[in-house]
Amino acid sequence: MKLLYSPMSPFARKVRVCAHELGIALPVAFVDPWTDEALRGANPLAKVPALVLADGAPLYDSRVICQYLDHLGGGGLYPAPGAALWRALRLEALADGICDAAVRRRMETIRQDVRHDDVIVRQALAMTAGLDALEAEAAAGLTGFGIGEIAAACAVGYLDLRFPDDRWRDGRPALAAWSETAAARPSMAATVVSPA
Ligand SMILES: N[C@@H](CCC(=O)N[C@@H](CS)C(=O)NCC(=O)O)C(=O)O
Known part of the structure; x- marks a missing residue:
């Protein structure tokens, strides 16, 4: 699993903070969304963050990735429905x-x-x-x-x-x-x- 991110992006930071809070080690790769067209391979919208899973499947955007990480980490970042x-x-x-x-x-x-x-x-x-x-x-x-x-x-x-x-x-x-x-x-x- 690898997070395509930019250090300045608040959305990418949200994902990284979630991973940290959940105790998940999240490898990252720097991408400039404005210039790096390769990002489109993972996210057709060419925005960071995008998460590339172990099988190569991509996940985006930050809200989806945060929910995925919460699931992976056993939960805790989202209250029960209500x-x-x-x-x-x-x-x-x-x-x-x-x-x-x-x-x-x-x-x-x-x-x-x-x-x-x-x-x-x-x-x-x-x-x-x-x-x-x-x-x-x-x-x-x-x-x-x-x-x-x-x-x-x-x-x-x-x-x-x-x-x-x-x-x-x-x-x-x-x-x-x-x-x-x-x-x-x-x-x-x-x-x-x-x-x-
Ligand atoms: N709704 C998206 C927003 C992501 C976003 O806007 N990322 C900015 C960087 S902070 C970006 O990649 N912008 C490039 C563009 O808009 O083309 C998310 O939550 O992931």
Whole structure:
């Protein structure tokens, strides 16, 4: 089994944190999704992360890979079906959505040709509203470190990496305090990257 990943990708980090939390050794191979067309062999969408299984079968995207790893590792990252599971999956969707918006905003911001400010503004709005919703989740209480919390921790970690000037902690005390505890977990410490 091998994870095709990019160290900066919050989605790939989510997968790696899940593996760490589950005690699964996950071999990785660096791939640049923007330039490496070979990635399409594993994921026709040419996005990271993609997991290539021992028999060569690929799995994508991060939500599918995380569920696969949870199954492989004997479970524990997903609550049993019921209100707790729906909340965890909502949290994951929210965190992933913030990352989607952040990645899109960044790509538009660094464009060398035509830059569409309306795209940047719309993605920034999604990030702000998404973070406010995460703050509400944190204020209501985030307990344990399952799939929802892992996704949330990777999302705010990505913002620290790519958008430090956004100062996402301002006005979000519950999320800021929770993120300190989350960042101290060995799985998060083992997967943190510094800005390139
Ligand atoms: N929904 C996907 C999102 C993956 C994603 O957007 N990955 C980015 C890197 S952070 C990527 O590979 N982008 C390349 C592209 O969009 O062509 C997942 O959860 O795996």
